[in-house]
Each structure stands twice: as C-alpha cells, then as structure tokens.
Amino acid sequence: MNLSTIKSPGVYIDEENAFSNTVIPVQTAVPAFIGYTPRADYEGKSYFNVAQKITSFSDFQAIYCLPNPSAPSAPAKQYNPQYYIVKQVSQPQNGDCISINDSNYSIVPDPNTIYYLYNSIRLFYENGGGDAYIVSVGKYGSPSGSPINTGEQIVNPNVKLNELTNGLAVLKCELEPTMYICPEATLLSVDNNATLMQEMLIQNTEMQTSISIFDIIGARNPDPIKYMNDIETFRTATGSKGLCYGTAYYPFVGTTIMQDTDLDYTNLFGGDIQQLATLINPEGNSNSTLTAIIDAIKEGNISSQQANNALKNSSKTYATIMKHVLADANVLPASGGIAGVITTIDNQEGVWYSPANTSIVGVCSLPINLSESQQADLNVDVVSGKSINAIRSFPGIGILIWGARTLDGNSQDWRYIAVRRTITFIEQSSKFACSSYVFQPNDKNTWESIKTVLGNFLNNLWKQGGLQGATASDAFSVQCGLGTTMTSEDILNGILRVVINVAIVHPAEYITIEFQVQMAES
Structure with a gap:
C-alpha cells in the first residue's frame, strides 16, 4: 500500500506476500x-x-x-498398404522372399500406399x-x-x-x-x-x-x-x-x-482377387473349397473378414503370404x-x-x-x-x-x-519464470528476487538428482546484479542480465572395471 495515496483517517489493511514467486517446470516430453x-x-x-x-x-x-x-460390419481400415507377389528368376539378395510351387516370389509394396x-x-x-x-x-x-x-x-x-x-x-x-x-x-x-x-x-x-x-x-x-x-x-x-x-x-x-485382422486379401494385387486366385489356386491343381470361396468373393456374397479367415483355413500358401505381408507392414x-x-x-x-x-x-x-x-x-x-x-x-x-x-x-x-534436453528444460523453465519481471524496476530488489526464485528451482532440481555436486553451491550458481552481470550502460538500456551456471549430470557411457591378481595370504 502506498501511504501517500491515503487521504482520510481510518484503519487500512496491507497484505504482504510471505513467499516469493516460484518456477513452474515446463513439460519435457511433448x-x-x-x-x-x-x-x-x-x-x-x-x-x-x-x-x-x-x-x-x-x-x-x-x-x-x-x-x-455400425456393427456387424468390420472396423474401417485406417491404413491400407498394397502388396504384390512378384515371381523371381532366382532368389533375390534383398527383400522378403517366399517359395510357392517351387518358384521364388518377392513380396513388394506399392510405394504410393506406404x-x-x-x-x-x-x-x-x-x-x-x-x-x-x-x-x-x-x-x-x-x-x-x-x-x-x-x-x-x-x-x-x-x-x-x-x-x-x-x-x-x-x-x-x-x-x-x-x-x-x-x-x-x-x-x-x-x-x-x-x-x-x-x-x-x-x-x-x-x-x-x-x-x-x-x-x-x-x-x-x-x-x-x-x-x-x-x-x-x-x-x-x-x-x-x-x-x-x-x-x-x-x-x-x-x-x-x-494384427491379422488389419490386413486381408484386399491388400494384395490392389484388391484383384483373380491375380491372387491364379497364385494360390492355379488351374490344373485347383482346390474345390478355394474355388467356392473365390467365387463367393467375386459375387460379393461374403464379407472380407469371413473370406480372409476362410482363405487362411483353406490355403497354406495364402496364410504364408499374409504372414509375410503382415511382418513387412509392421x-x-x-x-x-x-x-x-x-x-x-x-x-x-x-x-x-x-x-x-x-x-x-x-x-x-x-x-x-x-x-x-x-x-x-x-x-x-x-x-x-x-x-x-x-x-x-x-x-x-x-x-x-x-x-x-x-x-x-x-x-x-x-x-x-540427456544433457541437451536438461539444459533446454532449465532454459525454458527459467525463461518463463523471469517473464513476470519484465518492466519491473531494474534494481537490487528485483535482482535478489530473481536470484531467489531461480535458486530455489535449481536447488530442487539438484535434490532430485538432476544436477551433480556434493553441495548445492557445487551444483549451480545464479548471479544477477550491477558489477557482476550488468554494467551501468546495461541498466540505462533496460537490460537485466542473469547468469546461471549448472553442473549437468552426464551418462556413464563407458564403464571400466579394473582387475588385479594378488598373491594368496594365510
């Protein structure tokens, strides 16, 4: 309360803050x-x-x-990659390859669908x-x-x-x-x-x-x-x-x-069931059960989920193909x-x-x-x-x-x-904490308040193990003031400068254990 503004007799209450401002740590994993x-x-x-x-x-x-x-329809496909089963003259050096009817086939995607x-x-x-x-x-x-x-x-x-x-x-x-x-x-x-x-x-x-x-x-x-x-x-x-x-x-x-339910025969050959049928149910060696399933798919008399399960149960070749396609998509x-x-x-x-x-x-x-x-x-x-x-x-x-x-x-x-992210965490938390002091008087009261606020924040960080040092003074220091971080010209130019030094914890990337052989003692 500014006493110079009081004009009439009476009792006035002036509430004083008992605690300084605090630093609210920013989120680190977003x-x-x-x-x-x-x-x-x-x-x-x-x-x-x-x-x-x-x-x-x-x-x-x-x-x-x-x-x-709505049920009972299958859930919508959120990701729908397309794969082709391509016959190879010989087994390729790279990429997934399976054997079908004594021939090598590569499982390769349509790049536009990945x-x-x-x-x-x-x-x-x-x-x-x-x-x-x-x-x-x-x-x-x-x-x-x-x-x-x-x-x-x-x-x-x-x-x-x-x-x-x-x-x-x-x-x-x-x-x-x-x-x-x-x-x-x-x-x-x-x-x-x-x-x-x-x-x-x-x-x-x-x-x-x-x-x-x-x-x-x-x-x-x-x-x-x-x-x-x-x-x-x-x-x-x-x-x-x-x-x-x-x-x-x-x-x-x-x-x-x-999972298995995320892919089916529509993810092969652009959904062309005839190309798949030629591969898993070739003429001259066809399976009547497979032929009936494929015909039902062509006529639209069966859902994709039911057809997929039926194909897996009736054709080991199809089940193998889908296993490899699923592995590649994953x-x-x-x-x-x-x-x-x-x-x-x-x-x-x-x-x-x-x-x-x-x-x-x-x-x-x-x-x-x-x-x-x-x-x-x-x-x-x-x-x-x-x-x-x-x-x-x-x-x-x-x-x-x-x-x-x-x-x-x-x-x-x-x-x-960890060092890069810890420093970023300290920088951004300190930055937001100091933003409340913008336009405050650039004097000793403000400097001491900033030092207290940042000091408390860093002290808590040290206690949690985020800074290294036997004592708090070994772990960090906060400086702010005329003659230490600022000159008279800085103050005239409206610059308040804070210097923070921290001892960051580094990971133990290389652990060396030394052994020495000693003589036996009685």
Whole structure:
C-alpha cells in the first residue's frame, strides 16, 4: 500500500506476500508428429496444417481416423498398404522372399500406399506416450497400381517435401513441443529428405525448445554388407547446423502394432482377387473349397473378414503370404517408439536420465542385428562426429536402445541427449519464470528476487538428482546484479542480465572395471 495515496483517517489493511514467486517446470516430453492421416476434421472443422494437441490415442482417432461403420460390419481400415507377389528368376539378395510351387516370389509394396504416421502414433502410446501435437499435412494419396522393384528403397511420390515443410513451419507458433518427429520423411528422395532434416534442425536452433528425432533412409531393409553407405548418406544429408538438437536411431524396428485382422486379401494385387486366385489356386491343381470361396468373393456374397479367415483355413500358401505381408507392414521407423520411451523415462525418472538401455514395447525383431564392432562405427565418427544410436538385440535380454547421443558427437558440451534436453528444460523453465519481471524496476530488489526464485528451482532440481555436486553451491550458481552481470550502460538500456551456471549430470557411457591378481595370504 502506498501511504501517500491515503487521504482520510481510518484503519487500512496491507497484505504482504510471505513467499516469493516460484518456477513452474515446463513439460519435457511433448512430441510433435508431422505427416499424413486418413482424415483431419472434427465437428465440421478442418485440422489440416493445424498443430492440434491431443492427450490420448482416442483423441487422435476422433480427429484423424476414419469413423467405424455400425456393427456387424468390420472396423474401417485406417491404413491400407498394397502388396504384390512378384515371381523371381532366382532368389533375390534383398527383400522378403517366399517359395510357392517351387518358384521364388518377392513380396513388394506399392510405394504410393506406404505411410508410417498412423502406426507410429500407436507405437508412441504403446510405450507410455501422453500429450502430443499432430500436424496433418494431407490425406493418403492414390495407389500407383504397381510394385517397386525388388530391393529398392521405398519412395512415395504422394509424400511431398513442400507439404511436410509447411507442416513444420506451423510449429513455429508452438512453444510446448519438445520433440519433432516426421516418420514419413524416409519416404522422400534422399535429396528431399536432406532438405527437410536441415530445416528441422535450423528451426530447433532458432526456437531452442525442442530436438528432432530422425530415422534413416535404408534402415527399413538394410544391406548386411553395404549398410554403412546409408549411414554415410545420412551423415552428409544432415549438414552442419544445429547438430546438438538432432538425434538419430538405426535401424527400423519390427513391431506387433498391426494384427491379422488389419490386413486381408484386399491388400494384395490392389484388391484383384483373380491375380491372387491364379497364385494360390492355379488351374490344373485347383482346390474345390478355394474355388467356392473365390467365387463367393467375386459375387460379393461374403464379407472380407469371413473370406480372409476362410482363405487362411483353406490355403497354406495364402496364410504364408499374409504372414509375410503382415511382418513387412509392421516394420516401422523407430522414432515414434523412442518418443514414447522418452516420455516414460521423463515421467518416472527425470529428463536428466538417458533414454537408453531399455526396450521398446511392441518391438519383436530387427531387420539387421548389429554387433559391438559394427556399432562402433555408428557411435563414433572421426570425420563428421555425427553419432547414430543403435537399436540392438542381446541374447537372453531382448531388443534394447543402445545409444544416448545427439548428432553432435564430437562436442564435449552437447554430445548426450540427456544433457541437451536438461539444459533446454532449465532454459525454458527459467525463461518463463523471469517473464513476470519484465518492466519491473531494474534494481537490487528485483535482482535478489530473481536470484531467489531461480535458486530455489535449481536447488530442487539438484535434490532430485538432476544436477551433480556434493553441495548445492557445487551444483549451480545464479548471479544477477550491477558489477557482476550488468554494467551501468546495461541498466540505462533496460537490460537485466542473469547468469546461471549448472553442473549437468552426464551418462556413464563407458564403464571400466579394473582387475588385479594378488598373491594368496594365510
């Protein structure tokens, strides 16, 4: 209360604040997914190219998934990849291959029908995901009606660079997301993928609020001998800017996200039942039961779900084909699952814990099993310093995330993901806390208040284990004042400068145990 404003006698009450302001910690695990969805509308409003926050997979379904028809009809297919069974002269070196009637056949997709966002969201929530932002840049495009060549990388012409970069630009207005994820970036050409990744890193650098989690072209079906060519291509493609804000994982992961009921005969040959019939029920060696099922499908006298079950029961060849198709459709970029793992670790432990030495729920296989020596070339790169985090299978243990580095592997400051994310957490929490002091008098009272507020926040962080040091003074320091962080000219120019020093916890990446042999003693 300003006593100079009191004009009349009486009793006046002046309430004084007993406690200083506090720092409200920002959320650390809020991914933003950019890509293509079955639809993007809710109650008549379009959500294309809108950064929409969701809190559960049910939210995602309500806005971005096709509505299910009423029972007893089967649920709508949210993702409908198309595959072709192509006869080969000899067994191919790469890609999935099966034997039918003593001939080799490759199972190859129509590239125009391959998308990753929908299943990546499912993998994210299966691994403990929570709040997330979705930027849908468009619906699925039309199929091409033909497969890719066996062993080729999938490039989907319906996935366009300009649409993904426009979706990325939408996030410039959002401060809450802490991870950028674009699973379908690997469906671009190598050059377009490079442009997108570099733009993501530049935006991360400018906003200083998030990191980008990258997948690698070629990691879906890696060549066991020449896989390092894909790694070198990726390292060249990421450029040199903002590397501490990027992290990459290799290879893709085989999942159990899609189930038997998600795919049927309509996912083969573009739904042409006659081409399938020629393969599983050839003339001269036909099966009467199969012939009746196929005729019922052609005449529309049977539902797709009933027909699919009947075909599986009547034809081992068909059941084998669908098993391989399902396995191929379940190979996904790891980024969605990694985002879920990061969310779980942040919630259970803290942002300063590395998202490594843990499994990804729903992952059952890998397209390549890396050895320790093979990972060495991914983890440490002498020339570029761009580290790639490996996902490895260990006998008796399972599949684990076995890396915790950013792309800036040569930097002592920003080598580790946990360090980068912890600093971002401290920076953004401190920034929002100090915003309440804008336009306050630039004097000692304000300086001391800021030091108290930030000091309490960092002290709590130290007690939780987020900072290292035997005492609080060893873990952090906050400075603010004339002669320490500011000059008289700064004050005249309206500048209030705060300097925070923190001792960040680093992961124990290499653990060495020394043994010595000693003589026996009586």
